[in-house]
Amino acid sequence: MSQYIQVAEEEGEEPMEVPSEDDGTLLLSTLSAQFPGACGLKYRNPDTGAMRGIRLSDGRLYPPDTEWANRIYVAVFPKSENKKKPHATALDQEPINADNAVINRKKMYDKKRCSDLIVLGLPWKSTEEDLRKYFSNFGELLMVQVKKDPKSGLSKGFGFIRFGDYESQVKCMTQRHMIDGRWCDVRIPNSKENAQQMMNRKVFVGRCTDDMTAEDLRHYFSKYGEVVDVFIPKPFRAFAFVTFADPEVSQSLCGEDHIIKGASVHISSAAPKNYDRQNDKKVINQPAYSHGYNPNHWSQGGRGATQAIATQPSPIPAGNIPNNLGLSNLSLGAFQLNPAMLAAAQAMLSGQGGWGPVGLVSQTGATPAVGGTPIGTTQPGGGDSSSQTSVQSFGSIGSNSQGTAATGVPVSANSFLGWGSSQGSEPGSSPGVGGWGTPQSKPGGAWN
DNA sequence: GTTGAGCGTT
Numbered sequence: 001m002s003q004y005i006q007v008a009e010e011e012g013e014e015p016m017e018v019p020s021e022d023d024g025t026l027l028l029s030t031l032s033a034q035f036p037g038a039c040g041l042k043y044r045n046p047d048t049g050a051m052r053g054i055r056l057s058d059g060r061l062y063p064p065d066t067e068w069a070n071r072i073y074v075a076v077f078p079k080s081e082n083k084k085k086p087h088a089t090a091l092d093q094e095p096i097n098a099d100n101a102v103i104n105r106k107k108m109y110d111k112k113r114c115s116d117l118i119v120l121g122l123p124w125k126s127t128e129e130d131l132r133k134y135f136s137n138f139g140e141l142l143m144v145q146v147k148k149d150p151k152s153g154l155s156k157g158f159g160f161i162r163f164g165d166y167e168s169q170v171k172c173m174t175q176r177h178m179i180d181g182r183w184c185d186v187r188i189p190n191s192k193e194n195a196q197q198m199m200n201r202k203v204f205v206g207r208c209t210d211d212m213t214a215e216d217l218r219h220y221f222s223k224y225g226e227v228v229d230v231f232i233p234k235p236f237r238a239f240a241f242v243t244f245a246d247p248e249v250s251q252s253l254c255g256e257d258h259i260i261k262g263a264s265v266h267i268s269s270a271a272p273k274n275y276d277r278q279n280d281k282k283v284i285n286q287p288a289y290s291h292g293y294n295p296n297h298w299s300q301g302g303r304g305a306t307q308a309i310a311t312q313p314s315p316i317p318a319g320n321i322p323n324n325l326g327l328s329n330l331s332l333g334a335f336q337l338n339p340a341m342l343a344a345a346q347a348m349l350s351g352q353g354g355w356g357p358v359g360l361v362s363q364t365g366a367t368p369a370v371g372g373t374p375i376g377t378t379q380p381g382g383g384d385s386s387s388q389t390s391v392q393s394f395g396s397i398g399s400n401s402q403g404t405a406a407t408g409v410p411v412s413a414n415s416f417l418g419w420g421s422s423q424g425s426e427p428g429s430s431p432g433v434g435g436w437g438t439p440q441s442k443p444g445g446a447w448n
Numbered sequence: 449g450t451t452g453a454g455c456g457t458t
Contacts, residue, residue: 118455147456160456189455206450231452239450271451 006072009035011044015072024067025060031075036137037171040076078174112166114142117173118189119159122146123180126155134179135161139168160189201228202243202270203250209263210236217242220260225249241270 002022006015018034020026032038041054041061054073055062063069119131132144146159163169177184188194205217214230217240221227226245233239244250253267 116456120454145456150457156454156456158454158456187455202452204451208450233452237449237451239452241452266450268450 003068005068006070007031007035007041008072008074011074020063020068021060025062026068028056028059028061031061032175035075035077037077037175038075039078039174041073042076043071043073078171114163114166114169115188116143116160116162117169117186119161119177119179119184119186120157121182121184122155122157122159123182124155124157126159126180128159130180131159131161134177135163135172138163138172140164161186198243199270200247201245201250202241203253204268204270205240205242206238206266206268207263208232208238208240208265209261210238212240212261212263212265214240216261220258221253224253 003020003024004017005020005026007018008015016034018026018030020030026041028039031041040056042051043054043064044050045052051074052064053076054064119135122131126146128144128146131146132141135141135144140163141161142164143160143162145161147156148154149156161172163172173186173188177186208217212232214232217232218227218230221230221242221244224244226249227242228245229241229243231241231243242250251269254269256267257264258267259265
């Protein structure tokens with residue numbers, strides 16, 4: 001039974017009513033459409049006086065005690081952007097050793113500086129004005145660019161933005177963006193560190209059969225550890241990539257043969273894209289990236305890894321949401337994240353490279369209207385059939401239904417635990433599916 | 449049918 005739930009940005013402030021779904025849950029995307037950057041809900045429990053968190057799973061917020069009741073909820077935002085607790089993160093703490101104070105502070109400062117951010121997956125028609133309008137929801141923008149082909153003047157489908165303050169950047173990077181009907185990614189450009197971090201957690205799964213869906217693989221491999229992403233190139237090419245949360249899991253599986261759906265698949269390490277397998281060495285000839293890193297060198301998850309199938313850019317999608325087990329039940333909040341984003345955000349927030357203990361995750365919403373105010377409404381040609389399939393689900397072991405997805409990632413206390421997102425895009429499912437991973441047809445032409 | 453989309457005229 002759909003109803004309206006009262007949500008305030010902060011306790012004591014005037015609430016806004018947001019609609020729940022027919023099943024009584026509130027889509028995180030619905031919430032974040034009104035409260036950009038929100039990752040969860042909480043309310044004050046009159047019995048204990050403490051704030052109580054609302055369960056989040058697969059992008060859905062569940063009513064406490066089966067009903068929302070007539071109380072006012074408070075939107076939850078990532079700690080890093082909680083202005084009420086400006087010193088809540090470890091990064092804000094002063095170095096203990098006075099001798100190193102200056103150095104450490106400088107180091108931290110560097111870590112927290114804004115950088116240009118690449119926006120991937122833009123609809124061809126999106127303009128710089130569109131981007132500015134959308135991303136200014138996150139903070140002051142110092143730069144907005146949509147890269148275009150110099151000859152035709154047509155957009156290349158990506159652009160760059162830069163925020164004036166770091167908090168805005170972090171906020172922006174911890175979620176996905178629905179722009180003009182497509183899911184877009186915001187990342188640090190050519191971020192090799194992130195890619196490298198991804199690599200040792202990802203395995204190549206060869207000899208896949210075409211009846212193996214991303215969901216099948218995710219489900220199968222979840223018994224070995226948290227599966228963060230599953231990538232199946234489309235059209236069918238008999239292989240897939242599975243990314244685990246824990247690098248030890250992926251490494252332990254390398255070299256093994258597993259039986260999935262009656263077929264023997266071979267698991268090996270995911271090699272760099274431009275690896276010369278014939279000669280067993282990397283391809284060095286990449287003049288285009290002579291400045292040091294090659295974006296194609298290591299996977300960063302790519303669109304496929306992060307894509308979610310946006311059912312339709314409607315405000316309230318009616319996707320079927322899979323169950324989500326495990327960590328996601330903690331519902332600390334959810335962001336639309338992908339592994340690369342997580343790594344980036346984690347690196348930013350932790351001030352160091354490693355993966356620390358983190359918050360938690362959950363995800364999978366079905367709504368396009370996530371984060372900020374979606375601009376535009378429809379994406380003609382967005383529902384392409386040739387998309388690859390990717391299922392991400394950090395901390396979720398349950399199964400995802402096909403056809404819908406979004407990600408939830410909590411940015412809890414000091415770090416992330418991971419993300420999750422799932423996307424199932426079984427071919428043929430979800431009519432009108434568009435969004436991430438769906439290569440958009442170039443206006444009037446072929447992809448290349 | 450065993451390696452993934454795309455990274456910036458400065």
